[in-house]
Structure formats: C-alpha cells, structure tokens
Amino acid sequence: MSGPIMATPVIEPVSAEPVAVSDPHFLRLAWGSLKSNPVAFVSVVIVLVLAIVAVFAPLLAPHNPLHAYPDGLTAKGAPISPGHRGFLLGTDPNGRDILSRLIFGARVSLLVGVVATGLASLIGVAVGTVAGYMGGIVDSVLMRFTDVVLSFPLLLFCIALIAVTGPSTRNVVLVIAFGYWTYLARIVRGLVLSLKEREFVTAAKTLGTPDITILRRHILPHLMPAIIVYGTLGIASSIMIEASLSYLGIGVPLPQASWGQMISQGQQYFQTAPWLLIIPGVCLIVCVLAFNLAGDWLTDLLDPVQRATGERGA
C-alpha cells in the first residue's frame, strides 16, 4: 500500500468547480501564485519532497529500517548518537538506523494521514451536505447517527474498533476515517444550512436549476475553504491518532516504523538519547505545518473571487 501520496488527493474528489485541477490553465495559475508567495512555495516543496520520499523510500533509505545492526549500539548497549559510525541520524535502542526508519515511517504516516483524512472528508461532506440540504427526517437520522459516533472519545472508539478488526495499516486508516468524518459532517451541515438560505441559492431554485446542480455549483464551491482547512488539520490529527494507537501497540504492526511510534518510543529515552524524540517530532511538526500552509494557499487559489479582485469570496 504505497500508492501515490501527494498533497492533492484530499481535495480532488470535490474540486470539480470552479477550475478543474487537471486543467493546464490551473497549473499555470498555480505556478504564478507560488512564485509570488514564498511561504506557500516552501510548504508545497516540503509536501512534494515528503511525497517523493514516501514513494521512493526503498531507494532513498541508506540502511534496512528493520534490521538491528550489531554496530548500531555502543559497548554498553546504548543507541548511537547522530553522525557516528555511518548512522547519519543515529540509531534507536534496538540498533536500527533512525534515518531509514524515518524515511519508511514517512510512508506510513503520510498514508494514514492523507488517506484517512481524505476518506473522512468524503464521508463527512456527503453526510453533512445531504443532511443540511434535505433537512427534515433525513437530517435528524443522519445527525443523530453522527452524534452517536461523535459521543465516543475518538481514541477509545479507534481502540475498540481495532480490537475487533485487528491491527494492520489498512485497518488503522479505516478506523481513523470512520471516527473522524463526524467533525466535518457537523461543520459542513452548519455551513449548508446557512448557505441554502442565501438568496443566490433561492434564485437558482426559482430558475428551475435541479437540486444536484445547485449542490455542485452553488454549495460545494463555498464549502471548499472549510474542507481544505479541516483536511489539512485532519492530516495532523490522523498522524497523531496513529501514533497513539502505535504507542498502545495496536497501530501499524511492529516492527514497521511510523513517526508516531518512533515518537512514543523515543519519549522513554528522552533524558539519555533526546534525538530519538526530537528527530521524528520535528519531522511531524514540519509536515503538519507544511500541509496547513499549503492548504491555505490552495484555498485562496480555488477562490475565483480572490483571483479576480484580491478579496476573499463569501
């Protein structure tokens, strides 16, 4: 499961309007706005680099991430600090190369983050839009179900589901997506409730535009900023949930590496070997920040009002 991991899958399913992402015009536009926005530029580069690292992990990793090297530990059995004995970022308490684990961990973490959030967004937007737009009994049923899922503490919910389904990367993704869509469903429903009272939606209805077209052309484009902001935050949260699950031993199965699991392991050795915690921690922070800022930039890019006038559309 090491498919193409990129920044875009989160938004692709819902971004048909107003400009298709595949449109060459869009790419030119994106390049133009990146050139004038250094923060976005750096963020997008980081996201792309992470994606490349994740996809080409086997080619980039200097060592086998799973192998406990005999010279990976000192005579006393302590981990090697960064830069020694050919281990660029040092080793972990099992004598495994941290850099290699980090590179392979990016695969797992990004996969979990992006795919789980993408799935959660799809479900959340679908449920929230239908509930908000249709109202009445459909709204009540969907929202009560959402409330039920929402009323469980997310982590506990995931633990319970994993206990039933058994730990595997696929199950971790599914479980996080299934626990996480509720937040977006709530947000989207609220937005749709207010959007459908806007006069331009009424106007579209009185024109005789079919509901499905109204949803696609008038409602979804206005949801995009919220979806992107939530999505980029969700990537961070999903990575953290995966870390917590791994910490409890029910995340991505050992000995496979993930950033969250490296952080939880490193935590135990913080006083003697701080790099064990700091290195994956910094990676996580940079990754999350990059996704967030890139998401911001994408929001602006997809807003035709801002492109035309420089001010953000409602």
Next chain:
Amino acid sequence: MSPAPLATAPAPGAPAVEVSDLKVHFTQRRGLRGTRITKAVDGVSFTLARGETLGVAGESGSGKSTIARALVQIHRPTSGAMTVGGTNAVALKGSALRAYRRRMQMVYQDPYDSLDPRMNVLKAIGEGLSVRGVARAEHRAQATELLERVNLPASLLTRFPAQLSGGQRQRVSIARALAVKPEVIVCDEAVAALDVSIRAQILNLLKDIQADSQISYLFISHDLSTLRFLADRVAIMYLGRIVEYGTSAEVFDAPQHPYTKALIAAIPEVTTGRHGPRPALAGEPPDPAQPPSGCPFHPRCPIAQDQCRTVVPQLRLKTTGQLAACHLAPDRADDPTQAKSIQGAAR
C-alpha cells in the same frame, strides 16, 4: 437537458396569473404550549394580465413578500388556487415544478446576495440558459445579447459580482431572469436597495422590457412612488389581506381605505398641496398570529367606529371604482360583486 416545449401559449387577453383565495400560514411549534399559526397571507385574490404590472404595497409583515415567494413556490400555499397561463400551479413536484418555475421568475431585493459571489456574470446568466436547454457553446453569444438588453457591455461577462456596482448587479439579476424567457417576473423590492438615480434607470429598463416582450410584473414594494410610476394596478396589503385594490389612478387619486390614505400621506411629493388633515398612522402592525377582532386595521384607524371592532369588512366595489375593505367608504350602489369574488370586478 433538452428544451422542453412550453405549454401552449394562453389565448390573448387571458390573465397570465390568476390567484384566488390564496392562504399561506406558517405553523410554529411551541413545545407544550401548543402551536402558533401565523397567517402571513390570508385569502388573497388577484389577476395579472399579460404585459401588465400589478403593484403590491404594504408595511413589513403585511405578507407582500410571502405572496411573491408563494408564487415562485419557495413557500407552499396552505390553500387556494394559483394558475399561470391557465396551468394549475399548486402541488407541483419534480420536473413539473421546474417547468413551472421557468414561466415565473423573480428578481430579488438584495443585489449583493442574489448573485453567487463565486460565479462570474457569464456563469450566472448561463445558469438560466442551461435551465432553458441552451447548449453551452451558445451561452456566451446569448448572454451577450441579454446583457445588451439590460444595457450592460459584454465586457462584464467575465466579472464577478464583487466587481460590479449595485445597479449593475440588479441588471445582471434581471438578465438572468430573462434568460429563462419567463411570462411573469416577480420583483420583490427589486429597487429598494438602490440609489434613487439608479432606481429610476432600473424602473425604466423594466418598462422597456415589458413594452418589448409583453412580460407581466408583480412588483412588490413598500415605496408607493415607485408603484405609482410603474404599476397599472395596485393592491394594498395589511396583515395578510388585500385592503384596497384598483387601478393606479383610482388608488392614488382617491384612496378609500384609511390605511391607503395613511401610506399615501407618508409620501411627501404626493401630499404636496393637499388640503385637510393628514391621517397619522400610529403604532405597529398587530401580530399576524393574533389579529384583532373585526377590521384588522381598527386599532390604528383614525376613524374607527363600533362596527369596525366587531365586523370584518369585505372587499367591496366603492363609488370611486376600486375595491376596498372598509365599512366607512361608501359602496357603489350597483355593485355587481357584492360578494367575496373579486376576480371579475377587478378587471
């Protein structure tokens, strides 16, 4: 979407819209205290001929916007009949409802909210064209024509609403409504949010369009001077009912209902040079969920008498030619209606 043929055109002279005894009630649940029924529109009848403008006036809460929204089926009427071009318009669903909506378009009050901020002018007008089944390839050409018709340059096609002035937006709204080729356009306070100079331009534009294409307007406004300029006939509403109904000349030159008189007195230009005391309108309109007994206007009426507090006045043909619901205005002796039916008499 294929261009479905419109229903057969109504015979010339037949009313474009016929509404009889229309009621729109809103039910509000209040937990254990039962329900509260607000009679926003309570038994309204009128007809609108092809190429004619009917003005509807009244204070906020008089139900004038509810009539507009019932006509375009945003609110479902509680009871009553509406026919448009001879087709019954009540209880339509699905594609029949969409086909109905094409015959009846609406221009809204707020030019800032009635256009999608994320759609440029071409797309906004194109939405109307798509509904009529115009192929996408022809959108640009037809939208340009429509813009020309509302006196806007084709260069605005790629602009977004945020780049347009209020007057321009309202013209785009009108162009979008015209894109569907409707028989009737409902204008709900369509010029209320505009500057006075722009307002005159839009009103002239509406008149020109009507002269060209025999469109009927139902023009809703709280501003009587606008109606006097535009409307052929006028209906004055109070608390969900029509209290006075007649030609523009009848209603403005010889108002019979004290409420109409008070509204007209509130327009400075109209009262200039008028003699006699100006009836002052005190107080607020009553709660439509709990209307007063008798004439709903009696608590605020300067000339109310005993019978006004107990007997509900019906619309009657008055000596001056219009219909009014007031006990104290003299009835015409040979009133052919004498009953509630006003459709025939109003024509």
